[in-house]
Amino acid sequence: MDSRTLTLLDYPKVLELLSHHAFSLAGKGACRELMPCTSQDRLSHEVGLLQQALAWFGETGHVFPAFPELDGVLAFVGQPAAILDKDGLWAVFRMLETAKTGRDAVLDAPSKRFTLLVDAADQVTWPSKTWSGLKRCMNSEGELKDESSPGLYSVRQEMRSILARCTRKVHDFFGDKDVLSFLQDEFLTISADRYVLAVKSNFKGKIKGIVHDFSQTGETCYIEPLFLVELNNQVRDLKQEEREEERKVLTLLTDLVRQEAAGIREMYDWLVMMDVLQAKVRLAASLDGIVLHMEPGAPLALKSARHPLLALQGNAVVPVDIELEPDQKGLIVSGGNAGGKTVSLKTLGLIALMARTALPVPVAPESRLPLLDQVFVSMGDEQSLEESLSTFTAQIRHFARLWPHIGPATLVILDEFGMGTDPSQGAALAQAVVDGLLERDSFVAVATHFPALKVYGLTKQQVRAASVLFDPRTKKPLYKLVYDQVGASQALDVAREQGLDASILARAEEYLLLEGGDTRDIFNRLNALAESKEKELDRLKKREAVLEEKWARRQQRFERERAELVKGLEARSQEIVRAWRQGRLGRKQALSKLAEARKQIAPAPRESTTRGFAWADLAPGKRVVYTSWDKSAVVEALDQRKKRVKINAGGLAVWVGIEDLAPDRPATAKSPGYTVNSGQVAGSLMRLDLRGMRADEAQARLESFLDSAILKGGCELEIIHGKGTGVLKTVAHEVLQGFPGVQSFALANADEGGDGMTRVVLE
Incomplete structure (x- = not known):
């Protein structure tokens, strides 16, 4: 990409603003160095990562905090004899600590939704030896723990013992004397690896000892009492031993870092990548932007x-x-x-x-x-x-x-x-x-x-x-x-706004007229028409947005009310079925009550362009559809004086108005298997396949099927139980024998399945 083009389009300024959203110095630097992708595959990968990052950061709220730069540390450890100091190792430890927390969070994400993010985290080599060593040897302050090595533990224990002895000697020396008045601090302090007392300068003659130093203000002097000289000599020797032991630990940890430098680099690069993605996500929020393919x-x-x-x-x-x-x-x-x-x-x-x-x-x-x-x-x-x-x-x-x-x-x-x-x-x-x-x-x-x-x-x-x-x-x-x-270019208007002398502008207009080049009126007219059109389009867009919002709200309200109504109707229907099965209601009473309940959600009659029935069109035996129930029915009688029609819908005879009837629906091919739905036509053949079920499962399924068939007005049923051992056939027949509403049942003909299917006729 042409660097001059990038500058003219202010691309570097965008990257600088992007870098402000990164948390680490390394992430900020990586943001500033971003360049347009050179291949389509690379672009598709980066776009996919950004899309998944937008979703993942938004859902989890995870934040990758700042972490130290490691470029210098990794370059230094590449030297064979180099030994990292505590600061260098602490930087590696903090980076790995941040990376582990973030990596674990990414790996916990659903891999199907966040494939690219999870794969990127999973493919990075985790430097387990370095992590274990640093975690064991370094504390939260970046210092080596006592347990880093037996030698270091022993030396520090001895130093603590000497400190306790020094403290006792100080207390014993002063006894009950009033010395707090000339001590700046009642505790021992350290100066040049030696325990000293902080004494007010005007009282330094009160204590016999060696003056090691003065404070910057000169108000405090640091005196080593003579009775602490021998113990301090031991401390000095122990300090030297401590440094040697620490060096051994630092050498060991540096060797671990050197051995797993490649994995640490991978982990570091992944963490920088996640910080850049984090910056992109934050930039999207600042811009109210989207990912554009x-x-x-x-x-x-x-x-x-x-x-x-x-x-x-x-x-x-x-x-x-x-x-x-x-x-x-x-x-x-x-x-x-x-x-x-x-x-x-x-x-x-x-x-x-x-x-x-x-x-x-x-x-x-x-x-x-x-x-x-x-x-x-x-x-x-x-x-x-x-x-x-x-x-x-x-x-x-x-x-x-x-x-x-x-x-x-x-x-x-x-x-x-x-x-x-x-x-x-x-x-x-x-x-x-x-x-x-x-x-x-x-x-x-x-x-x-x-x-x-x-x-x-x-x-x-x-x-x-x-x-x-x-x-x-x-x-x-x-x-x-x-x-x-x-x-139009409107050069004269701009010149007028910028304060050019009116006489010059008038003369320019004269020259323009002489050359026949003044088309301002035409362009002004076009501009006015365009401005009017844009206003109208904006108005229509706003109106469309308002209408879409209203429609969405009404649709939500409709769905909510419909769900509540259906739930109530289901509860009422179940109550009626229970009453019928317990013998508290007869079959026709149950069907009548179910019909009344269904009327609560029956669609309001709509005007139709198709011609309705005339009396001449109706005759006993004619098949029609009762629109209030959405069921097929058969005309049984006509009462022309009252303009009423008696129909039989699934065994239930009712008188209805001619306006409630519609032409019968054409027959549709039956789909194999058992499917119960509200659109099942009354009187049509219904089928249940019990093959492959356990006995108890088949019994429950058959009872539910019979209930649905009776409620839907079904007259003929087919129960497929297969031949096999005969267990399912026996279960089916036992249920049918004691089930109210079953008029008769028998095995099917040989050409229809024989012993593998039972035909049922309902009352």
Whole structure:
């Protein structure tokens, strides 16, 4: 990627802001060094990691705290004779401690949902020997524990014993004397590895001994009493032994680090990677950004895009839609100065770079972006005084360097390309450059004031024209793009706002009229129409959002009420069935009560475009559907005077109105097996397959099936129990013999299954 392009698009500034979200110095440094991925596989992997990290950090709330940098430590330990000091080993220990906590948390995540994160943590080699050694030898303060070695333990025990003897000697020496008045501190302290007393300087003659030092203020002197000299000599020797023992421990621990340096490096690199991912997740929250996939062949469509730097700085950014039709590759933006042309193009370029780096970007979720390998930028003001180059010359030289590297997966951004020379020649050159880029199948975005290039944008098939929008009343920019039209440059309006003398502006307008070039009225009219259209679109979008929210709320309320109603109906139905099975209700009474309960959720009658029944259409024996129950029925009698029809629905005869009837549904093929649902047609054949079940399971399943069949108005049933040992057949027949509502049952004919199936007829 061209480094000059990265700078022009402020990519390094984004990385700097990203680094502020990392916790460790190593993570901050890694954030600053991020570059766009050079391969599609690498990009897909990084995007997948970021998506999983967003979900994992959001769900767990885990935080990877700061940890020490280890680059210097690992480089130092690579020297054969090097021995790490306590600070170096403490840095390794803290890093491993942080890594272990984080790694365990990642490995606890569901591997199917967080495959990439779990795999990355699982593939890292854990330096178990180093971890065990450091954990055993170092305490929470970074010091070596007494238990690090037998020799160190022995020396320190002896030193503690001497300290106790020194303390007793001090107390014995002073006895009951009032010495606290001239001691600065009543406790022993250490100076140059020797136990001394802190005495106020004006009382130093009160104690016989050796003066070792004075405080910076001179108010305190440190005196070694003569009675402690011999013990201090022993302490000095023990201190030397302690340092030797510590050196042995440090040498041992350094050897462990050296042996597992590769694993420690892997662990360190993984931890830095997780800190960078953590920074990306925090950046996404700051940006209110999303993960944007770059898809080969996808159209360029950034919805509600905001410039990342402006969004991160907390500015109120007006979102802009930057989009091309599927068959378009070029965008030419025109319009007045300070209207947002350059910001729009920089927004496109910077978002493309961030997406290629697997960084979250501030766009709407429905945005799409083609797979772009490279992004190149050529800005209008390329002047170089050091190289004695004019604006035009410097711009052309820079573009000439880029030209050989431009290909099909390239985005080229040209801001005021061709300026600094004759306008007609500059415009012609700009059109030729855009033609060449389109021939290479590149994407190109251009900001221009050239009239010829504006016309080119309206007439070229692969190019789309756009204009920045201004408020028609105040002439202030609205920082929006409107498509398929061009805009005026409004140079005179800008000059007027900047305070240019009115006489100069009046003369400029005269020259403009003389040249026949004043098209401001036309462009103002177009701008006003576009502004009106944008307002209407915004209003409709807001209205649509409000309606969608209302619909969602009503849908939630409907589902909640429906669930409560169904739950209540199920409870009522179960109560009726229990009463029927206990003999407290007859079969017809139970069916009647169930029908009344079902009416509570029966759909309200709806107007239909199909013609209903006339009296001439009805006759005894005709099959119809009773819409209130959604059941098939048979007409038994007609009462023309009362306009009532007697029907039989699953054995239950009722008088209903003609408006409650509909034509019978066409018969549908039965699906094999047993399925009970509310749409089962009354009178249809129902089947239950008991094969493969245990006896108790088959009994419970058959009783439940019979209950459902009776409630649904079923008349004929088939029970498949198979031949086998005959146990299931025996269980089935025992249930059928004592079950209320069963009129008769018998084994099926030989061609229908014979002994393997029983046919049942309900009352």
